[in-house]
């Protein structure tokens with residue numbers, strides 16, 4: 001099989017006849033297949049392609065064709081899958097990893113991790129072009145996000161999910177190769193790239209939220225939802241009114257379902273309607289026979305069960321997005337599993353948080369940076385040129401904003417609003433404002449600006465008693481709740497900006513022309529990142 005990118009390269013750089021001769025493709029069928037593959041890859045890269053996948057399996061096939069997936073066989077669920085996932089996520093645009101033939105489990109049972117940790121796979125998942133740079137993609141998402149309108153979902157009657165159905169005493173949650181992701185974790189977490197499905201008992205709407213799920217035993221699961229999350233608000237209503245609380249959980253589905261479950265879709269909007277808006281087509285669901293809850297029809301593994309508030313069970317510790325075990329372990333409500341469904345050869349979608357850079361930092365930096373940018377514009381801050389949440393800061397703790405300075409105080413206004421707008425306010429720490437010659441997503445650029453345009457005594461301010469929470473590692477356990485923010489003005493001082501020393505580098509025109517001429521010889525690329 002000819003490598004797709006090589007085909008593309010050949011097709012772009014040569015005439016069709018040279019291309020065909022190079023591959024000695026003479027019979028018609030293989031010629032058409034080769035040309036179709038070239039076109040598919042070319043258009044996927046260059047044009048706005050809406051969703052090409054219907055389920056996780058289609059998604060895996062496309063990611064593989066794009067060269068964005070590695071398949072590993074024979075790995076151990078006990079720490080090895082977790083460590084490989086971590087190593088792959090530490091690398092910028094590292095691969096998604098599909099684990100097959102997992103030790104001690106049936107051949108077809110699989111785990112996919114790092115589905116969203118590269119820009120190309122994020123673009124594939126959202127059905128958008130990936131752009132040339134990080135900032136391009138932040139802009140693409142910012143412009144798209146605004147136009148998403150919820151689309152009602154559609155119920156279907158059949159799903160491959162019901163190929164395997166288990167009830168009550170026949171349920172064994174250990175039948176899947178659930179990883180022990182990190183060695184200090186309190187158990188095996190089947191729910192990481194998952195969604196918990198709950199219905200508001202008063203308002204009737206359904207929420208899909210990514211809240212971690214651990215296996216307590218064959219038919220008991222633990223789950224953790226932070227205060228204020230939609231699933232937690234609903235759970236508290238059931239606890240208060242004493243009504244039976246039924247829940248469904250999906251542990252494998254296309255990565256868009258996971259993405260929607262783990263970003264801030266507004267209260268009252270079911271995440272599946274947001275997915276419908278993104279897809280431009282209704283999300284397909286099927287009604288769970290035990291709970292009546294709407295389950296994704298394209299899911300791989302789903303449970304339905306009852307939530308018990310009595311005799312709470314210890315949940316945690318589990319590695320968190322800050323890179324620590326800051327919320328430790330506590331007694332939490334738990335789920336008695338009453339139904340278990342899975343497709344033949346089921347796939348768990350895994351996304352363990354942990355020391356950055358991790359998968360959830362990569363994709364949420366893109367998505368959240370765009371939201372902060374949008375909120376700054378809505379708050380009336382002019383000439384914002386870029387926003388980036390560094391992935392090493394877990395896509396929250398360290399933010400950089402670039403502006404074209406227009407008036408005295410513009411930089412301070414931008415920083416304070418970025419640090420306190422809805423998308424930027426929770427558990428932040430540093431906000432750096434830079435001029436528009438700095439790419440906020442380039443850490444070297446940002447540090448150069450901080451080191452040379454910021455005079456600490458004059459340019460650093462502290463905001464006190466801001467919004468934090470139990471996961472903030474540097475706040476003492478008895479003082480959790482508030483934290484402070486450092487606002488760092490790393491722009492050229494406005495009042496003498498024009499006299500600021502010029503930058504010692506070749507002009508952009510000279511650098512671009514030189515990269516074009518010599519880049520390939522120097523680096524084997526066009527000389528740009």
Ligand SMILES: Cc1cc2nc3c(=O)[nH]c(=O)nc-3n(C[C@H](O)[C@H](O)[C@H](O)COP(=O)(O)O)c2cc1C
Pocket residue numbers: 192193207208209210211212213224225226227228229230231261262263264265351352353360
């Ligand atoms: C991999 C991953 C794991 C997460 N785990 C949890 C968790 O265990 N508990 C929690 O409250 N939020 C967790 N989150 C964050 C929520 O998914 C996120 O805040 C989401 O917006 C919650 O949905 P909601 O807005 O419907 O409440 C996690 C996010 C990701 C990406």
Ligand SMILES: [Mn+2]
Pocket residue numbers: 207208209230265266267268269271
């Ligand atoms: Mn929600």
